[in-house]
């Protein structure tokens with residue numbers, strides 16, 4: 001599991017060490033210089049003679065960068081520090097000067113523009129403008145330098161120091177131009193922005209430098225690895241029977257979208273549910289594709305409600321509404337998707353998991369008085385998923401290139417397992433089915449532990465994303481292909 005801590009937690013953990021005189025900046029700079037040296041060996045074959053440009057901001061982030069630059073200069077690199085602020089870290093600057101680094105001021109826009117060529121000609125650029133003390137996007141001459149990097153057709157390798165400058169460290173937003181990093185060398189602990197969209201897209205590969213911080217408190221954002229998914233997956237014991245493994249009620253599809261019923265049922269079956277009971281008008285299509293499905297109502301442990309339920313299909317909407325009422329009355333977990341998102345009561349427990357994409361989340365929030373559109377959600381996925389959790393009480397899985405899950409008691413996950421090929425019609429229906437299988441298989445646990453539904457939702461997204469890759473590595477997939485690959489992915493995880 002990859003865990004991240006927000007800026008306040010990192011600062012709190014640094015405090016006692018700094019008070020005890022532990023040289024944290026030295027450790028950070030040493031780790032940074034070591035990673036940059038690796039990068040230089042990759043791009044130039046060696047450190048000696050390589051040209052390194054430091055973009056230096058006003059705070060300790062600039063200080064780390066200057067100290068790392070001094071270490072690289074002592075190893076023979078040609079280091080140029082571009083000072084984007086009249087006030088920079090004094091010790092760092094002295095160290096760089098002592099190591100014979102070159103220092104050039106860029107205290108106004110014109111000076112910054114004149115230095116763009118120098119920046120773009122470097123082998124490696126260290127982005128040390130802002131770290132965890134940044135507020136909003138990079139301003140001033142630093143913004144011109146970041147803009148030049150963003151606009152360049154061919155740019156040097158960029159190493160972000162701690163975080164790409166200008167991202168929202170805790171919420172994963174990005175304001176204004178952000179330098180796209182190839183590597184982010186982060187200090188003490190991973191930060192939320194390095195996992196959350198859209199900021200994480202600018203981070204490249206993330207390397208954590210251990211500073212010896214004691215981060216005992218709850219992490220801000222987590223990302224499940226394969227072993228975590230395996231630990232969450234309901235694996236049958238030798239004496240399990242189909243009812244013990246979980247029966248899932250699926251209220252999906254409509255005359256207009258019968259395929260969603262097939263895909264959601266298929267996702268659940270492939271994820272290893274004990275039985276699917278299908279409720280709705282697409283029974284013949286579901287049976288044709290999956291003869292193992294039982295059509296009609298009956299006892300279930302959990303539900304998938306909503307994929308492909310058309311807004312004008314009154315009969316299917318009535319069944320979806322009934323299923324939700326039943327699920328809530330009997331403490332049965334439910335994945336609520338697409339056409340059922342507007343059927344929710346005001347408040348639901350966290351074992352109700354909503355699975356909107358950005359557009360659907362915007363509609364849901366707007367219906368509850370927060371006027372937002374799809375672009376707002378995409379610009380701040382965590383904040384909007386959190387808002388939906390607060391307004392409804394549900395666990396919220398917000399789909400996207402990186403899927404963000406917000407559950408009870410501050411549980412937050414960001415899963416980035418999927419290739420972009422997964423953005424294909426019907427993929428969301430398969431995900432709802434996979435999640436339904438997990439909720440059915442662990443129904444009692446999901447009701448007892450309010451944070452578990454979020455972990456199960458993240459696990460479903462992880463398997464769904466991996467299945468998209470496994471179905472056809474590097475190439476296009478259909479939603480049916482993704483479902484077909486789920487059993488292999490699950491087998492690979494639970495037997496690893």
Ligand SMILES: NC(=O)C1=CN([C@@H]2O[C@H](COP(=O)(O)OP(=O)(O)OC[C@H]3O[C@@H](n4cnc5c(N)ncnc54)[C@H](O)[C@@H]3O)[C@@H](O)[C@H]2O)[C@@H](O)CC1
Pocket residue numbers: 014018024025028057058059060061062064129130131132133134135136137138139140161162163187
């Ligand atoms: N406390 C320590 O000794 C350690 C700090 N570390 C480094 O210190 C960094 C945090 O340092 P700071 O707290 O000094 O903060 P930063 O270096 O992130 O920058 C804060 C400064 O930037 C200015 N600023 C904020 N937002 C701005 C914007 N949008 N545009 C332009 N200027 C802006 C502020 O006025 C302030 O002067 C970490 O990210 C990490 O790199 C590491 O060296 C580990 C140890």
Ligand SMILES: Nc1ncnc2c1ncn2[C@@H]1O[C@H](COP(=O)(O)OP(=O)(O)O)[C@@H](O)[C@H]1O
Pocket residue numbers: 357399400401402403418419420421422423424425426427428429430431464
């Ligand atoms: N750029 C992307 N990269 C990877 N996965 C993506 C990307 N865009 C969307 N996805 C995933 O594809 C699926 C699409 O689901 P959804 O939008 O509900 O489509 P549908 O309603 O057609 O099933 C979701 O699981 C989502 O997380």
Ligand SMILES: [K+]
Pocket residue numbers: 061127128129130131160161162163164165
């Ligand atoms: K930075």
